[in-house]
Amino acid sequence: MSSPSPAVRRPLPWLPGVLVCALAAAAAWAVHWLVPAVPLLTAAVVLGIVVGQLPVARPAVAGSLAPGLSLSARRLMRVGVVLLGLKLSLGDIAGLGWVAIATTVAVVLLSFAGTFWIGRLMRLPGHQPLLIATGFSICGASAIGAMSGVVKTKDEEAATPVALVTLCGTLAIFVLPLLWHPLGLDAQQFGHWVGAGVHDVGQVVATAQLAGAAALSVAVVVKLTRVLMLAPMVAVAAVVERRRHVEGDPAVKRPPIVPLFVAGFIVAVLARTFVHPAAVVTDSADTLQTVLLAMALFGLGTAVRLRTLVGTGWRALVTALVSWALIAVLALAAVWVSTVG
Template identity: 35%
Template structure:
């Protein structure tokens, strides 16, 4: 006889159809990322695009909605928490105090400037802060982390991911090319990539295009930005004013997933995190991020994206110009 209470069994049963659908879309995203022409896009990005395509072209049944909602919220928080197992304080200090200043400046300047640009362009506040956070910190992962506390509209999350994907992909090709044209050293090009590109995969790809030294510099600077995700999410949780949904209750000052993120990062920095656990987190995190963004994509309608207009795209362009300028200046100083 099952030991689960009837209401628990009922809840789990309600989640199964939606979670199966999310799993299928997520698996398709990982398969698609291996196809020619799509290898430059991470499965996390492809997952939200496939989720949007499925919802708009096929449709989502009501029986799937509880599981989709669970993936879009709970799985997302768990994925962001697991990011802590992949970074250390040494990442932030790879280039000494000058590198620390560069990483802090890239995030601390870009985020409010981008949000200010978005507001001047008339972009909705939640969409504007998602674009700003994704651009300043670590792309779709940062958008997921920020959204876990501000709870933006699903079409706003999808549009934000599209914006940072577009400009980050342009930067993926532009940084190595421009680095060569203006005579940057491999390390300088790597620093520029790590400080300016949105997604970790974009920064790593652009960095290693210039060789091992360039790639290692890109990884160090990019992971330093990822580590600052905790502070950004904490600040949003404290200062972002949002009306709780019916029955949701007042949000916690420090979300539990953020405490787990910080705890894992601290253990990893101290060398106390077992290698097997780090490897498991590295495997599970992209899967869970892809699943959560696939779920958010399923709540997005193309018509709502068209209604948002081009202003968020221009915010993304201006934001990339800001962080690319900061990154290039830091590369010239540090390299």
């Protein structure tokens, strides 16, 4: 009697999941094209969440597609974060003036600390306080992906913060314009408020463009100033995580002091500032970055389980909503301080 033949290992097990993520990114792009008010990356996250809830799709999501979804959520996210650096010019940021820069940095630090404290107060599990604080204070889902790569969280643990930052960022698109005139803000002040208080770059664009080109220009520069804080915040988290490993089990491989993708992000910022790459290079990198982040966020979205989130995630929802309000108030204060300055 012959022994059963060993199972044949399938080559490129990640390929099906990556292809699905690519198709989802194309679908999200189509949604954004048809409804420009819906940011592309928001559409990608929502599409991933919807697919993750479909009973017919769950076996594939947890089975044959899982390697590719995980690769997209982690590695493609990191490449997208590196390319995000090519949007940043230190010269544009310097043009805001030292008061605006200082207040923007203060908003990031205070909102990060406040959100982290609220998350701990609400007894959120694991790294959720850190991930929610990172996403809400810096640059949304892409910041969550970057931070989760440093602290080595599971996709399921990062999925809830991604869903919450997408929810609150989408709410901001509709709520902040309603408060624009009642607060007595002019167009540029409104743009500053949006850039300092809304989470994802796409959500900032969707909100600020309602006030015109001047507001959009200010909003994007202020927002990218917040994005610049991603590198030091993630680097600090990496140092803390490294010390934790040293104090825990010295035999465990320690994370690098500065993760490779963070170093790549810094190099990209410096290249945009001093090398001045051609427009075709920056435009191509921007398109690729958007595609990669859309694929990554779809992958993360499929890990969200709404039933679990609704049943046990009320503390995370409260944390997110309080953080959203906190950042909006801090950002408005930054606008007023910058105006006086």
